[in-house]
Amino acid sequence: MSGSVPLVERVRARLADTGAGTGPAAVAAAVRAETGGVASDLDVLAALRTLRQEFTGAGPLDALLRDPRTTDVLVTAPDAVWTDRGDGLRRAAVTFPDEAAVRRLAQRLALAAGRRLDDASPCVDGWLAEAGVRLHAVLPPVSAAGTAISLRVLQPAHHDLDTLRRSGTLDAHGEVLLRAVVAARLAMLIAGGTGAGKTTLMNALLGTVDPADRVVTVEDAEELRPRHPHVVRLVARPPNIEGAGGVPLRELVRQALRMRPDRLVVGEVRGAEVCDLLAALNTGHEGGACTVHANSVREIPARMRALAGLGGMSPSALDGQLAAAVQVVLQMRRTPAGRVLAEIGVLRRDDTGLHVDTAWSREGGAGPGHAALAELLGERGVRPPC
Structure with missing residues (x-):
């Protein structure tokens, strides 16, 4: 995936400049434009997959949040994602490309919760109603080691x-x-x-x-x-x-x-x-x-x-x-x-x-x-x- 990161960055910048939206067609067109139309289908698919995670849901954390056993998902570093499925914290296999990707996800989730998260307001506590998830995030330098994200999953009230x-x-x-x-x-x-x-x-x-x-x-x-x-x-x-x-x-x-x-x-x-x-x-x-x-x-x-x-x-x-x-x-x-x-x-x-x-x-x-x-x-x- 590391080889596709520069392409992803260029596509992201192009989408931001053109305001073409983030739908599959717009992303695919931006990929072709950034590669002169010679990108392979595998390159396009890889870029689409990465960008879809960046633009929708909780990105690479979505699969963890969809697990019905999950109560908490915690991100402490790009390569340190933890989950709790009722039996204590366990390190997950999910990783982020870099600290910037974690920060972008935290800011996008804050925006979805109707909150602000930036250097002037580096801490956020919000509610992602559609996902049933409570969000807390802190940006550096308040969070000294990097952006920290804490997601608490509201389990449906099926437990009598x-x-x-x-x-x-x-x-x-x-x-x-x-x-x-x-x-x-x-x-x-x-x-x-x-x-x-x-x-x-x-x-x-x-x-x-x-x-x-x-x-x-x-x-x-x-x-x-x-x-x-x-x-x-x-x-x-x-x-x-x-x-x-x-x-x-x-x-x-x-x-x-x-x-x-x-x-x-x-x-x-x-x-x-x-x-x-x-x-x-x-x-x-x-x-x-x-x-x-x-x-x-x-x-x-x-x-x-x-x-x-x-x-x-x-x-x-x-x-x-x-x-x-x-x-x-x-x-x-x-x-x-x-x-x-x-x-x-x-x-x-x-x-x-x-x-x-x-x-x-x-x-x-x-x-x-x-x-x-x-x-x-x-x-x-x-x-x-x-």
């Missing part, structure tokens, strides 16, 4: 709780407990690290919600697509290049409250919007849910205090609001065998602060909080699992 149990994400008792929590309309907080399966579990849980309930979701990126007949999805919008037109997550939480939600769900709390969410869950909106980055259930109170501080809420006020609004926390974890539900906890507040008691864990079964969870379920008219 039965499927997650069969795949090993849940065991039988964990599934029964989750169904009981949803039926009892207990508010949930799903925690875990990046790629731990928080969104997958949330989609599955929302799929078990009573079909008569109206579910309103609020997200930074449109990742929640539960199999439920009545879902309204609100997605935040960043400001445009002029700094206008942005609709932040916090504003969408407020708007969602006026939409008569039976279940209010925030895809991920990252900042001050946690204050509005907790206020909503404390005013009669039962059965709400959100996700948050945390490495264990015991870290959740500290994590939520830090986020609430961004909204001006004191730690003591957060403890009171969180204890009253959320009853159950779920911890997802990545393991060598895949993503698993590791723990179910119950929030408890006493004179020493806010705590999470383990009601069930994958490794140890019933824990100190099991009785408290059974009591919460019984109060809501749901028979606690044995």
Whole structure:
């Protein structure tokens, strides 16, 4: 392929100069023109293949993104492309000709997401709606080793709780407990690290919600697509290049409250919007849910205090609001065998602060909080699992 790179560069420049478009006929004509009409069919086909990757989709990454097992595709250098298919990162055979090719792809994907990526704005976070992919990219010199591209693939919401149990994400008792929590309309907080399966579990849980309930979701990126007949999805919008037109997550939480939600769900709390969410869950909106980055259930109170501080809420006020609004926390974890539900906890507040008691864990079964969870379920008219 290296021998065809100069030809590709010349064809690219010709197409840019003539404005002839990037269709197959225009590209083929440009190839013939650059070679004086003596290029072989193999040369034309090679140039067409390379340029098609440059101008459409995600270029050489398309095949990786189409793999139904792929959750992430990461580019750290022209010859360093990594994929995650649920079992950790593996180096892919895909490569780019050079750093310039990686940069062009990052800028084209940013443009497709309606964002700007150049020396004046070297970082981008966007959403490729048609592909169902979340994009993040950073240009040098901010990314010291070269253009870095991170693509997170939104998997279709075809995983229900039965499927997650069969795949090993849940065991039988964990599934029964989750169904009981949803039926009892207990508010949930799903925690875990990046790629731990928080969104997958949330989609599955929302799929078990009573079909008569109206579910309103609020997200930074449109990742929640539960199999439920009545879902309204609100997605935040960043400001445009002029700094206008942005609709932040916090504003969408407020708007969602006026939409008569039976279940209010925030895809991920990252900042001050946690204050509005907790206020909503404390005013009669039962059965709400959100996700948050945390490495264990015991870290959740500290994590939520830090986020609430961004909204001006004191730690003591957060403890009171969180204890009253959320009853159950779920911890997802990545393991060598895949993503698993590791723990179910119950929030408890006493004179020493806010705590999470383990009601069930994958490794140890019933824990100190099991009785408290059974009591919460019984109060809501749901028979606690044995």
